[in-house]
Amino acid sequence: MIHLLTVDWLLLLEKLILIVIVVMASLVIAMYETYAERKIAAFMQDRIGPNRAGPLGLLQPLADGGKLFFKEEIIPNHSNKILFILGPSLAMLTAMITSAVIPWSGDINLFGRTVSLQIADVNIGILYVFAVVSLGVYGIMIGGWSSNNKFSLLAALRGASQVISYELAMGLSLIAVLMITQTLSLKEIVEQQMASHWNILYQPLAFIIFFTCALAECNRTPFDLPEAESELNMGYHQEYSSMKLGFYLFAEYVNMFISSAIVVTLFFGGYDIPFLDEAAHADWGNWLALAGLVCFMLKIGFFIFLFMWIRWTVPRFRYDQLMDLGWKKLIPLALANMVITGAVILWMNK
Amino acid sequence: MTATEILFWFLSALALFSALMVLVSKNPVHSVLWLIVVFFSISGHYILLNAQFLAIVNLIVYAGAIMVLFLFVIMLMNLNNSTEPQKNSLVKLAGVVAGCLLLTVFVSAVRSAQEIKDSQALMNTGDIGLIENLGKVLFRDYVIPFELSSILFLSAMVGAVVIGKKE
Numbered sequence: 001m002i003h004l005l006t007v008d009w010l011l012l013l014e015k016l017i018l019i020v021i022v023v024m025a026s027l028v029i030a031m032y033e034t035y036a037e038r039k040i041a042a043f044m045q046d047r048i049g050p051n052r053a054g055p056l057g058l059l060q061p062l063a064d065g066g067k068l069f070f071k072e073e074i075i076p077n078h079s080n081k082i083l084f085i086l087g088p089s090l091a092m093l094t095a096m097i098t099s100a101v102i103p104w105s106g107d108i109n110l111f112g113r114t115v116s117l118q119i120a121d122v123n124i125g126i127l128y129v130f131a132v133v134s135l136g137v138y139g140i141m142i143g144g145w146s147s148n149n150k151f152s153l154l155a156a157l158r159g160a161s162q163v164i165s166y167e168l169a170m171g172l173s174l175i176a177v178l179m180i181t182q183t184l185s186l187k188e189i190v191e192q193q194m195a196s197h198w199n200i201l202y203q204p205l206a207f208i209i210f211f212t213c214a215l216a217e218c219n220r221t222p223f224d225l226p227e228a229e230s231e232l233n234m235g236y237h238q239e240y241s242s243m244k245l246g247f248y249l250f251a252e253y254v255n256m257f258i259s260s261a262i263v264v265t266l267f268f269g270g271y272d273i274p275f276l277d278e279a280a281h282a283d284w285g286n287w288l289a290l291a292g293l294v295c296f297m298l299k300i301g302f303f304i305f306l307f308m309w310i311r312w313t314v315p316r317f318r319y320d321q322l323m324d325l326g327w328k329k330l331i332p333l334a335l336a337n338m339v340i341t342g343a344v345i346l347w348m349n350k
Numbered sequence: 351m352t353a354t355e356i357l358f359w360f361l362s363a364l365a366l367f368s369a370l371m372v373l374v375s376k377n378p379v380h381s382v383l384w385l386i387v388v389f390f391s392i393s394g395h396y397i398l399l400n401a402q403f404l405a406i407v408n409l410i411v412y413a414g415a416i417m418v419l420f421l422f423v424i425m426l427m428n429l430n431n432s433t434e435p436q437k438n439s440l441v442k443l444a445g446v447v448a449g450c451l452l453l454t455v456f457v458s459a460v461r462s463a464q465e466i467k468d469s470q471a472l473m474n475t476g477d478i479g480l481i482e483n484l485g486k487v488l489f490r491d492y493v494i495p496f497e498l499s500s501i502l503f504l505s506a507m508v509g510a511v512v513i514g515k516k517e
Contacts, residue, residue, distance in 0.1 A: 083379070124481060127406045134414025138386075141418070145379065145425045153425065160418055184481060 010113070018119055022099050030253035031061040037253075037308050044312045068246035076239050080146040087143025088240065088247035094136040095254040101125040102261050103187040105271045105293040106278070108286045117289065118187060125186040126178070129262060130171060133217055137163050139251065140226060144236035155236040158319065159226030163217055165326040170213035172334035173206040176341040177266060186262075190270030194278055200267040205337045207267045209330055214259040216326070219252060221311040225319055260303035264296065271296040358398060365391035378424045382417055389413040403481040 035050065035058070042049025050057035075084055103118040122128060137160045144156020180202055181189045193199055200207050216223040227235035237248040264270060271292035272278070281288055317325070368387040375381045389412045396405035477483055488496050 080377075080379075083383075122402060124402045124406050127403070127410070131406050131409040131414060134410050134418075137414070137418050138421075141421055141425070142383075145421075157422065157425070160422065164415065164418060 014113070014115055015119060018115075018117070019100075022104070022119065023096055026096060026099055026254050026257055027250075029257050030250055031065065033253040033256060033304060034064065034249075035061050036304070037311075040305070040308045041312050044309075065246070068243050071242040073242040073244070074239075076148060078148045079239065080148070083142050083146035084239075085244070087139055087146060088237075088244045088251075089139075090142060091136070091139025091251040092247045092254070094132055094139060095251040095258065098129055098132045098255075098258045099261070101128050101186055102258070102265060103190055103270060105296060106289045108289045110286075117293070121185060121187045123183070123185045126174065126184050126189075126266075130167070133163075133170075134167055136217070136255070139248075140236050143240070143248065147236075147239035149239050151232045151234075152236050152238050155226045155232045155238075158232075159219060159236055162219075162223065162225060162322060162326075165323060166213040166216035166223075166330070169209055169326060169330035169334050170217065172331060172338060173209035173213070174266070176206045176334070176338045177203050177210075179338075179341050179345055186265050186270075190265055190272065193269040194272045198267065198269040198272070203267070203337075203341070205333065207263075209334050209337070210266070211263060212325075212330065214263060215307070215310065216322075218255045218259055218307070220256065220307055222314040222317050223322060224316060225322060256304060256307050257300065260300045260307070261296075263303055264299040268299055354398060357394070361391045361394040361398070365395075379421065382420050382424060385420075386413050386417050389417070400477065400480070403484055 038060070039049045039057075041047075050060040053059040053063045075081060100119040101122060103116075103121070105117045107114050107116050109115070140159040140163075141156045144152040144154075144159070147153075177199055178184065180199065181192055183189060183192075189199075215221075219226050226232075232238075237245055240248060271289075273291055273295045278288060278292070284291075365388055368384045368391065371384040372381045372388065375384060389408060393405040393408045393413075396402070396408060478487075
């Protein structure tokens with residue numbers, strides 16, 4: 001057991017602190033996303049929105065969370081109890097662990113140590129994101145099935161087939177991007193964009209497809225079929241109450257934050273500061289990394305706003321339209337984009 | 351024991367335990383979930399062998415796609431104890447005997463294979479499992495088998511669509 005001590009404990013500690021910070025930050029941001037969503041909805045519908053709890057209603061998310069915590073918890077008699085609890089836990093888990101490969105900013109120097117603001121720079125970063133996204137189905141499916149309610153089951157099946165269908169188009173649209181970047185590591189993708197132009201300039205079509213699929217993967221309007229309350233009462237979390245329901249609702253907001261972060265990382269330069277040559281300002285040290293982080297967060301904020309803007313603008317698709325769009329339009333489009341990108345790269349290299 | 355060894359034994363124990371639970375569970379949904387745990391621990395082994403691409407593709411394809419389809423089918427069939435047909439004990443006995451024989455064959459095959467005995471797994475080193483090298487091997491050295499197998503997949507897909515479309 002002596003050899004165990006050869007592990008770099010400082011590195012472990014550093015990563016642990018980073019993980020805690022990232023998880024807390026995602027949760028707090030998700031909390032305030034709910035506030036932003038209500039305010040934006042109110043603005044678009046010419047209302048005031050939440051304004052009672054605290055100044056400008058800023059404490060509203062805390063009040064909502066507190067309410068959910070103190071609600072009575074009901075587990076249906078005929079449900080499968082273990083799976084019933086496992087469902088929301090898995091939904092939350094898969095929402096949180098995607099953040100492990102996102103590079104939040106450049107390296108910082110703390111007490112003589114170079115600390116990377118990324119939990120894990122694995123060389124298959126984007127595939128890791130895909131694996132976690134494809135596991136995200138289980139939270140919905142297990143929750144819907146174990147509730148032992150026909151509406152929940154129907155909603156769960158809808159949700160799962162939607163996620164699987166849109167994953168394909170998402171993956172195909174990404175291949176075109178990866179052809180340009182030649183790497184799967186998110187950090188390297190960001191660094192390449194810092195050195196030259198953002199990927200959105202080279203791959204606008206891939207961005208549109210990817211963003212549409214991200215909407216579908218997060219179950220956001222216009223693709224919120226699993227929660228279509230007019231057809232399914234309330235969706236896959238109908239039997240849930242208290243914080244278990246809160247977990248499902250919350251996981252959606254965490255997903256939104258993380259997928260915005262991934263869209264920004266892939267297409268909008270990640271923590272790149274626009275119109276600034278980072279390499280020339282290396283002497284700024286930690287401030288540069290901090291400015292990068294702020295920039296990254298602003299870009300993410302814009303995309304979260306875009307998610308909400310779309311939600312309060314576009315009505316819901318019908319189910320067959322959803323499947324048509326996914327299989328008959330987005331996938332051929334992504335394939336065409338992939339072939340054209342490949343051809344152009346070959347032609348340029350000649 | 352190094353950290354790698356601890357992880358190896360932990361993952362092996364987890365894989366065997368959950369594989370047993372797949373068989374022992376009464377509820378088919380539980381079996382599927384345990385099978386997902388098996389895939390996870392096998393992916394952990396791939397990562398120990400520095401085959402990150404293989405590990406993650408194992409998760410995407412098996413845990414993420416195929417097991418979801420399994421769950422679909424099981425959830426829609428609504429299996430429970432009352433509808434499950436009771437097999438008679440003779441069939442059960444035959445199953446046990448066949449299983450033991452299969453185990454014997456496997457064990458003797460592994461024991462007598464000199465190649466496996468002499469070679470040692472490369473832990474934490476080796477770069478053959480990294481995506482760049484794997485891609486080069488697949489598209490340069492084994493390009494014909496690779497393309498043939500993709501045609502096989504395509505024909506299976508077309509076949510499934512044809513069967514599904516038939517009135």
